[in-house]
Structures are given as structure tokens and as C-alpha cells.
Amino acid sequence: MKTHLDISHIDMVFPTATGGFTALKEVDLKIKKGEFVSLIGHSGCGKSTVLNVVAGLHQATRGGVILNGEEVSEPGPERAVVFQNHSLLPWLTVYQNVELAVKQVFSGRKNAQQMKQWIEYNLSLVHMDHALYKRPAEISGGMKQRVGIARALAMEPEVLLMDEPFGALDALTRAHMQDSLMEIQAQLNNTVIMITHDVDEAVLLSDRIVMMTNGPAATIGEILNIDLPRPRDRLVLAEDPQYNHYRSQVLRFLYEKQRKVEPISSVKVNKRPLHNVANADKTRQKQAK
């Protein structure tokens, strides 16, 4: 299959007071149409920077991004972004938030009636058609994120870029959202790049997992092909040896090969349990009495 999106030899250097800070070095990745790629790595390794360069929100210092044979130089709706904290406009209703995007992308191509249908269709894809006229403040975090996804899908993007889309959600909502995303993906066959911290999420959703080394000068460490049949069911996969093999490979990369030592947080971790143990002893003594 032909390359759809080519992230070509990207370097990213941010100017700082003490000279340039090299965030990314030689990030090179070719993505096929309809492929679901996850970027995983420790925080601060430049995953978001990669996504922002693809989105056109940042310009790479060296190298570039080529979509369908053309270089990407600025943001555009054909590379829709689902932001980490939904980024809905709080003064617009759910419907109006999607409408803003649809009007922008389809003006001249769809009439008013078709636009309305398209907005409602996309909101029904994420099961949000019951709350069209609610404001973001009136719906839950998971719902907001779903509307954010509907807004991105409604742009009919060539590539869907997701920056930790479910990072701020609780575990149950997150699982539900992952299932919805797989369902939509099966239906629309979008090309997706998703940033995640969650190993299970990465293995469950992706065709390929791109594991990044720690920064500075972060780059692609390993790429893991996830060869599991779709549709995937998290319950069935939990017992699947192949799934668990993939999972442990990602874990091994993150916690053995790219182990990140953060001395400050480790001190905290040591203090807490001691304190808790002391308390637990006290309660035990009380109970004994």
C-alpha cells in the first residue's frame, strides 16, 4: 500500500534563553491510509510535539510532513485534532460546536439541510444526539470529549490526530470511549494518530505502536505491529496470549529500556508508605483493644 502520511526526518529545536533545546531528532514515520497508529512514551518525550507538527501548529526545524504527496505547512481541517481537554467553545451548544466546523469545511458543498443532517449524523456516531442543545458546562467530561471527537470527525479529515483523548477521563468512561472509537473506526476507516500513556489502550486500539525514547532529542525507539484480528473485544483479549505478549513488550520498552528515573517523586513515594504503615499500626492497636 502507498504511503498516505509521511513524517519525514523531523528535527524540532525550541529556542530557549540558554540556546536551542532539541526536543525531537530524526523522527521518521510512514503511515498508510486507514492505519491506526499510537504514539507512546514517557511524559516530556515530545509526543505532543510530533502531533503538533503533523497538525501544522508547530513548524519542524528540519524535515517535514507530507500528506498525499504535498507538504504540510499550516493547520487545516484535513488534519483534524482532538485535543486533550476537549476544547469545546463553552458559549456554544453541542450542536453549534460541531456546526462551526461543518460550516467552515463544507460551505458551498452542502446545503443547510445536508449540513444539519451531517452534524446530527456525526453526533449520533458518538452517541451524543440526545444532548444537541446543551452547553459544554452542562455535560460530563466524557460527553465533552465525545463531542470533541464528533467535531473532528465531522470535518471528514484525511488524518485524525488525537492528543491523549481519554487521558482526563475515569477508567470506566475511558473503556467505553475506546469501544466507541473502535466502532467508529471500523465504520469510517480513518487514518488516526493517537498519543497515549496507557499501554492497554495502545494495544487494544492500534495497528502499530510507535514507542518513543526519552527526551531531549527524542526519537522513535521501536515500532510494534499489533497483529490482532478486528473487531477486538477487551474481555476476550484479556486472556489472549498474543495480546499479553504485545502488552509486555510495550511495558518492557517503557520500564526497562527507557526507564525514566525521577528522583524527586521517588522520595515522595518512599515517605508516604512509611507514614501509612504507622497509621495502620495505630488502627490495628485500637482494634485489638
Next chain:
Amino acid sequence: MAITTIFNRSTSDQKLLDRVNQWLANTVKMLLPAVLGMLTFLILWSLAAQNIDTSLGKFPGPSVVTAQFGALYTEHVEEREKAQLFYQRQVQRNELRLVKDPNYQSKIRLYTGKKTILDQVATSLITVLSGFFAAVIIAIPLGLLLGLNRNLNRAINPLMQIFKPVSPLAWLPLVTMVVSAVYVSKDPMLDKAFLNSMITVTLCSLWPMVINTSMGVASVESDLMNVSKVLRLSMLTHIRKIVVPAAIPLIFTGMRLSLGVAWMVLIAAEMLAQNPGLGKFVWDEFQNGSSASLARIMCAVFIIGFIGYLLDQAMLLVQRLVAWDKSSVNQ
């Protein structure tokens, strides 16, 4: 059946009674301190008033001022009656002349009697609102521009910081001279004194709005800016759909501050510009120096304060109607 309805009614009556009691208790709790504060103020005021002797007699206490409110109202009613009689006489005279000479073109001359306190309140309100709206028309677009363009902000911010603290009294002579030089017409539509006061109000009430609007615009979340970039919104749509709504709470904060400033400035401006409003009323009474003058000025003080309060509340009401984020509207 009957028993249950009676039962229901009695419980609902009981509920109503409870609610009334609750409401009364709450109101008393809220009002009691306010009433006590007011009483203390009145006592202190009358005590102080008794001990201040001015060249115009004793400083007016609460009772004298209350009486003067009555007197001002009576004057207003009398003046209105006079005006009505004046017009009646004109009509009668015109009719008589028409009988004598059928070709007579009848004219009605305007009554030019004394302005009453209510006339002056009306003039002041018209002046302050004109000045304020002129400031809104200038300040909000300017604030948007400054918020959107960092370099423009850097260019204009120092000027703003210098002009912001300038007293209306410093502007007024300049405004007066410029207006009399520029605004020359035989039959002026607007009174020069009105223009002077209005422009002074505008100059002084611009700044809180400009500063708050530009702050509101500059503090739009970067994520929302990114949404706008990804959608490739045109500049106009970007401003209309993202920038202005995001800045609305701060725009209104600025407008409320500005309206307060405008009302304060107006009284001073009217004093000096001799615009027939509350400021001129105070000044005229001061110049007049009758035994009632101080009491009448105290009346003006209360009227000025009360109208200022009403203006602020009106602004708050508008803000409540317009704001998308109701929690941003606070007292």
C-alpha cells in the same frame, strides 16, 4: 377523599406558612444590619450637623434635607404648571389673532423658565449615556485590536497608562477650546456645554473598557486558538465566534467600571462646563448661597449616589442577559 383533600390542603397551607416564615426570617436577617447601619449614620450625621456652623447657617441635618426634598418636588410641580399656563396663553392668543387676521401664521414659543431638579437629572442622564456610548463605540473595537495585536498593544499601552489617571478637570478646558474652535455652526444642533461635558466623560471613561477588553482578548485559551487555526477560521469569524465571546466577561467588567467613572466625571464636568445637569445644579446652589443651599446640595448628593447605584445595577442586568457564563456575573 374529602379527608385527604382537607389533609392535603392543611399540609400545603402549613408548607406555605413555613415558607413565608422562612422568607421573613431571611429578610430580617438580611435587612436588620442594613437598617441599623442607616440609623447609626443618620444619628451621627445629625449630631455632626448640629455642631458645624457655616457662613450659610448650620450644616443641614437629615430632617432639613428631607424637607428640602419636598420643597424641590413642589418647585418642580409649580414650574410645570407655569409652563402649562404659558402654553395655554399662547394658544388662546393665537386663536384670537387668527380671528382678526385669517392669514396669520401662528407660532408656539418654547417656555424658557427655570430648570427643575428633574430636568437636571434628565439632562445629566442623557449626557452621561451619550458620553458612555461614545466611549463604548471607541473602546471596545480598540480593545479588541490591542488584544489581538501584541505590537499594537506595546505601542499604545504606555499612552493609556498615562492618560488613564488624568482628571476630567484637566481635560475640560482643552475640550472646551477645541469644541469652540471646531464646532462652528449658526444653528447648532447640540449645545456646546453638552458637547464639552459629553466628550470629557468619553475621554475619562474610555480606559477601563479598553484595558479590560484587550485583557479579555489576550487571555483566550491557547487550545481555543488552536481550534480556530485547525478550522482555518477567517479573521472575522475568529473574532465573532471565539475572541468576542471569550472576552465578554471582561468586556462587561470594563463597561461597569467605565460607567461608574463616567457618572463621577460627569458631575465635575457639568460644574465647569455649565451643562444644565446635576453638576450645574450643585454649582449654582453653591454660588447662590441662600440658607437652603446646603440642604439642596445634600439632596443632589443623595440623588447622584442613588442614580449611580441604579446605573450600576442596570449594567449588571444587561450583563446577566448577555453573558453565556452566568457564574461570571457577580455583584
